[in-house]
Amino acid sequence: MLSILAVFFDSFIPNWHTKMEKIDYNVLILVTQGHVQYILDGKEITAEKGDILFIPASTVREGKNHESGLHQKYTVVFTLQDNGIPNNTFPIDQKFHHIKTRSLEYMKHRFERLYFDIRGDKTHRDFICLGILQELIGLFARELESPSITPIKVKYAKIIERFLLENYRKPIEIDQLAKLIHRSPGYTISVFKEVIGQSPIKYIHQLRVMEACNLLINTDMTVVAISEYLGYYDTSYFSRMFKKLTAMSPKEFMMVGHQVEVSMLFT
Incomplete structure (x- = not known):
C-alpha cells in the first residue's frame, strides 16, 4: 500500500x-x-x-x-x-x-x-x-x-520538438524538420517517434488541439476563429482532428471543458 x-x-x-x-x-x-x-x-x-x-x-x-x-x-x-x-x-x-x-x-x-x-x-x-x-x-x-535510446537520438528529437513547440501554428513539412538535424525524412520521423512516442505530425496536431482546448475554455473566440488561428483553414477538418484526439467535438468540449483535466485527454 x-x-x-x-x-x-x-x-x-x-x-x-x-x-x-x-x-x-x-x-x-x-x-x-x-x-x-x-x-x-x-x-x-x-x-x-x-x-x-x-x-x-x-x-x-x-x-x-x-x-x-x-x-x-x-x-x-x-x-x-x-x-x-x-x-x-x-x-x-x-x-x-x-x-x-x-x-x-x-x-x-x-x-x-x-x-x-x-x-x-x-x-x-x-x-x-x-x-x-x-x-x-x-x-x-x-x-x-523500454530499450535504451542513444544520447544523439535524444538530441535530435529535442531539436525537432523545440522547433515544433515554437512553430506549431505554421505549416510544417517533414523535409523542413529533416534539415534541422541533417538527416533523411524517414530517419527524422523514426527517431522522433522512438524518443517522443508519436510522429511529428501527430505531435503538431496534439499541440494545436491542446491550445484549442485552452482557447475554448478561456476566451470568447469562435471555433472558426480558433481553427484559423491554429493553422487549420478548413474548420471541418479541425473539428474532425479535435474529436479524434479528445473524443469530443469543439462545441461539446466548450460545455464540459472546465470539468476536464485537459492533459489526461492525450494519454
Whole structure:
C-alpha cells in the first residue's frame, strides 16, 4: 500500500542541502532545471533537467546544489507498506534507478498537479493524489523497461520538438524538420517517434488541439476563429482532428471543458 508523506518543489534554493542519513522512505524526483548532486550509499550521482530518480528506503543519502549552480525539481516522499502481505504489484525494483524521461512536459505536469493537489482541503484529495503517484510510478516503470535510446537520438528529437513547440501554428513539412538535424525524412520521423512516442505530425496536431482546448475554455473566440488561428483553414477538418484526439467535438468540449483535466485527454 502506498502512502504519500510529502511533496516538495525546490525552486533555485541557495545553499540547498540534505544531510547524510539513512532514509526510511522512498523518494521519486523529477529535475526540471539545472543540475543537482547526490551521494547515495557512497556513490556520487549528478541529475540534470529531464532526469527522474527513484531512491529506495534504506539508502544512505546526501544531497546538495551542483557546482554549476542552482536547480529546480519536484520530490515525492512516500512509503510502501505490505501490512504483512507480500506486495508483488509495485512495478519498480527496490533499488536506485536513474533515467532521462522521454515525456518531460507530461511528467512535469503530473508532478506539478500532485504538488498542488496535495495542498489544501479539497474533496477526495488523498484518493486523487494517490492515483497521480501511481500513474507516475507506472510511467517511470514503463520507461525503465523500454530499450535504451542513444544520447544523439535524444538530441535530435529535442531539436525537432523545440522547433515544433515554437512553430506549431505554421505549416510544417517533414523535409523542413529533416534539415534541422541533417538527416533523411524517414530517419527524422523514426527517431522522433522512438524518443517522443508519436510522429511529428501527430505531435503538431496534439499541440494545436491542446491550445484549442485552452482557447475554448478561456476566451470568447469562435471555433472558426480558433481553427484559423491554429493553422487549420478548413474548420471541418479541425473539428474532425479535435474529436479524434479528445473524443469530443469543439462545441461539446466548450460545455464540459472546465470539468476536464485537459492533459489526461492525450494519454
